[in-house]
Amino acid sequence: MEPNPAEPNPAEPNPAEPNPAGSSSARISRPPTTTLSEEDQRELDERIGLLAEAFADAGHRFFLVGGLVRDALLGRGLTGDIDITTDAGPDRIAQLLADWADTIWDQGKSFGTVGARRADTTVEITTHRAESYDSESRKPDVRFSCDITTDLARRDFAVNAMAVEMPGWTLLDPFGGREDLANGVLRTPSEPEGLFSDDPLRMLRAARFCSQLSLSPAPELVAAVRSVRPRLAIVSRERIATELTKLLELPSVAAGATFLVETDLLGDLVPGWRDGDAKASAAALDSLGDLSDRVPARWAILLGPVCDDAEAARCMRKLRIKGATISTTRSILRAARAAEAAYADAAAADGADAKRWLPAVRRLVADHGSRLDAALVVLRAWDCPLSEPFDARLAEVRASEGEALRRLPVDGHRVMEVLGTSGSAVGAALAWLRERQIELGPLNPEQACALLGEWDRQRQT
Structure with a gap:
């Protein structure tokens, strides 16, 4: 095996571009550290220290990579899976794992990946890769490499293209990921058009990382997505659905939703969005309070202004969204429209004449009581709030009659x-x-x- 070329000096960080948003609100409040904390090092040493030593004793390098490194540098502790890359080939990886692991699986061996578990610790170890893509597919033509920098260069974003070598805890950051985290910017480690064309799903991951890490996309990244976005058609609907769901599950999604709108990705995925007259602001997606049905409510906020509940369901089915999410979204949309109708009936009545507005409110509670909290949030997100008097009437009926209205006293x-x-x-x-x-x-x-x-x-x- 050829020796690895010289690595960049981790003590000399690469300069990062300034935050294109120009806003302190887009920055991480805690700057990334230059290496993992002592606490994280101790925990990792206890869990995989023997494995790292086995690779080193065999003459191979052993690097922690991926989200674990990124989040640990942000001071978030050890989150996610333990992903490792090495210059050892897949067969050699399996041999070195044999004395350490309780269980080994090698279904990804053709891609250079071998997984293993020891007690409650799971690792995936992948040979350094340097791959190319067919223009009609997102499946890579995998080639192995001895160069860690080549491996990191193929990763999606600079903040994910960092590695920590064990033993020794040396941080490798050849593309300025630490500075990007500190400055609140999302960039790619190499030319973005090529990375997004190779794997178009990375464009949706960019939206998620904008929200998850409070990052602003670099101008060249946004331009690349606008140019390459038709390539998303080669990605399976299931993978798109998974990525969109990951975004909508986050506590705050406004930054990612804004990215999807401004790059026209949302218009490609949701028919009618680009031409719709009334749309909710991206910020409205974060105004959910303690609502439990967050993902369906966000779908309702996005789709309601441009289609009815039946069309929303058709759109979500095309995207392969889970059936339970579709059903709940439809229920929320129907409840929101029913609340608008009940409000119109009550507004037309004399507020002092309970006989005129009570039936409309009771019907709303009887038909949609379980979805009313979400429906009212959605209406506010559409900038269609109900009046305070109506809200008070609705709250009164829900408190005094709600459960009884939703069922009959006889069967x-x-x-x-x-x-x-x-x-x-x-x-x-x-x-x-x-x-x-x-x-x-x-x-x-x-x-x-x-x-x-x-x-x-x-x-x-």
Whole structure:
């Protein structure tokens, strides 16, 4: 095996470009360290120190890479998987793992990756790679390398193109990832058009990292995405869905959503967005409070201004979004539209005349009670808030009648006993009783049975 070329001196950092956003709000509050903390070093030494020594004793280099290095340098501790790259080939990796691991898997061996687990520690070790791509596919033609810098150059962003060598804890940062973290900028370690053309999914990952790490994309990165974005068509819908979901699950998504809008990626993914008249601001996606259904609510905020719930479902199905997320999004959209309609009915009524607005509010609570919190958040995000008086009325009904309105006090068996019959009459009776409850308010079983008897007598006359 050929010796590795000289590595850049980690004590001499590369200069980073200034933050193109020009805003302190886009910067990481804690500057990255020059190496891992003593606490992180101790933990890693306990977990994989013997493995690193085995590689070193065999004459191979052993580098921590990926998100673990990035987050540790930010002072976030050891997050994510333990990813390692080495100059050892896949067969040699498997041999060196044999004495350390409890379990080894090599399904990725053709790509240079061997995985292993020891107790509760899982590692993936990959031979340094230097790969090329076919223009019609995102699958790489994998070539192995002895050069760590060549391996780092193929990675998506400079903040992810750093490595820490064990033993010794030497940090390699040939593309200025530390400075990018400190300055709040997202750049690629090599020419962005080529990286995005090779693997177009990186364009969506750029949106996620803008939000996840509070980074502003460099101008050349944005220009490259605008130029290369048609290449996203070669990526499977499932992989796109996974990346979009990762973005929408973050606590704050406004920066990533802004990136998707400004690069026209969102217009490519969501038919109608580019031509829609009313759109929610990206900042509105972060105004969810403690809402539990964050991902469906964000889909509702994005899609509601440009399509109805049926079209939203079709769009999400094309993107291979999970069925449960689609169903919840549709429910939230229907609840939001119903709240708008109930508000219109109440606004047309005299506020002091409860008989005129109560049925509309009760129907809203009965039909959509479980989704109202999300629906009200979505309406505010669309800049269509309900008035304070209506909000107060809605809150009052939900507090005093909400649970009772969402269910009838009698079931089909009790209706059959009262009516002395079965079949379609039972369904008709339950539907009629539901309307009476919306008109009169929650009923107890005795009241319901009395009303059903009256309904049956009228029906038979």
